[in-house]
Amino acid sequence: MRNWLWRMAVAQALVVIGILAWGMSEGIRAIDSPSAQTRLQPTLNFEAFLAGRTAGAVNYVMAHNLPIDPWARAAGGLFRWGLFRSGGPQVRVGCNDWLFLNEELRTWPDAEAAMAERAEALSRIRTRLAAQNIALVVAVVPDKARVHHDQLCGAPLSAEAEGRYDRMMAALESRGLAPISLLPRLQALAVERPAFWRTDTHWNQEGAAAAAVEIARHAQSLNIDRPGGFTTRLAAEETNGPGDLLRLMGLDIVPDWLRPPVDRQHLAHTDAPEPAGGGLLDDDAAPQVALIGSSYSINANFHGALQEALGAAVTNLAQAGGGFSGAASTYFSGVTFRESPPRLIIWEIPERVMVQPVTADERAFFAR
Numbered sequence: 001m002r003n004w005l006w007r008m009a010v011a012q013a014l015v016v017i018g019i020l021a022w023g024m025s026e027g028i029r030a031i032d033s034p035s036a037q038t039r040l041q042p043t044l045n046f047e048a049f050l051a052g053r054t055a056g057a058v059n060y061v062m063a064h065n066l067p068i069d070p071w072a073r074a075a076g077g078l079f080r081w082g083l084f085r086s087g088g089p090q091v092r093v094g095c096n097d098w099l100f101l102n103e104e105l106r107t108w109p110d111a112e113a114a115m116a117e118r119a120e121a122l123s124r125i126r127t128r129l130a131a132q133n134i135a136l137v138v139a140v141v142p143d144k145a146r147v148h149h150d151q152l153c154g155a156p157l158s159a160e161a162e163g164r165y166d167r168m169m170a171a172l173e174s175r176g177l178a179p180i181s182l183l184p185r186l187q188a189l190a191v192e193r194p195a196f197w198r199t200d201t202h203w204n205q206e207g208a209a210a211a212a213v214e215i216a217r218h219a220q221s222l223n224i225d226r227p228g229g230f231t232t233r234l235a236a237e238e239t240n241g242p243g244d245l246l247r248l249m250g251l252d253i254v255p256d257w258l259r260p261p262v263d264r265q266h267l268a269h270t271d272a273p274e275p276a277g278g279g280l281l282d283d284d285a286a287p288q289v290a291l292i293g294s295s296y297s298i299n300a301n302f303h304g305a306l307q308e309a310l311g312a313a314v315t316n317l318a319q320a321g322g323g324f325s326g327a328a329s330t331y332f333s334g335v336t337f338r339e340s341p342p343r344l345i346i347w348e349i350p351e352r353v354m355v356q357p358v359t360a361d362e363r364a365f366f367a368r
Helices: 002-032 034-043 046-051 053-064 069-084 111-130 164-173 183-192 205-218 244-248 302-310 326-332 335-339 351-355 360-366
Strands: 091-093 099-101 135-141 231-240 264-271 289-292 314-316 344-350
Touching: 099 244, 111 135, 111 164, 111 351, 111 360, 135 164, 135 205, 135 351, 164 351, 183 205, 205 264, 205 302, 231 302, 264 302, 289 302, 289 326, 302 314, 326 335, 326 360, 344 351
Parallel strands: 135 344, 289 314, 289 344
Antiparallel strands: 091 099, 231 264
């Protein structure tokens, strides 16, 4: 009996030592990663150590850079999805494996004040641009949950979200901005086929193309050269769509049979025309149209579809994760805007970002 207890104690000790060694190995691999080194380097001095910034940087790396982290997230996502058909804290599961971002459904504090502050900022920016003979077109992208409300399967929008789009359009119109509502065209498309990806936040290629046509229709009277000749082609091979909501669920790295079915697409690409003399378009001729906005302007070939619909080259300066004004702030303070100002700026704004709390960086941009 005593020998058996001894062997059990030794086995348990070896298991603990193995777990500690494995954990140490994972920690070393995390600290050694390029992204971790970038965060740690500024804190590797005595002053930062005494101030606690070094410990804070190490804690951040351990929380975000462990090699095991994606698999731990996947295990949690599989547990939630497999047992409860839940998308976790950031994703709402609708009908027919449709997924929605919870940000679109929730209530935001002081939403009306945030909307008004951003609308006022847009009005001031429009006035300053007009003084430079630059037209501003504002296009508001409705939430996926609004366009495909039928796929929520009874999950309610918050009271604040229910009438948010109409209030937003009214706030912009009351300040003379004449915003382009993309909601009717996207809703009309959604009657026949999806306008957004089922497993991604963004519009799909059909929805992006429909939005581009609507923007171009409103911009017909504006003074820009329209040489045309842009053509869009679809790849012969069908591939997976983007699926950012699967990533938020922790299911981006698991086999397809363990998660909601992934969207499929024939990837679209828009080619620019060649000038009459052959060769590519003159790289030194700056486009007369600039596009600023969010990841909607980067995804689903929206940029290419917009160029085709306008018949004009467009400089895409949108930023993924830029929120309301990240792209605008960077663009207006940069050398491109100062040295090659466009005739037309198209500012694409997702509905949900208009009502989120205004950040200090945004207020600094508004005050310029």
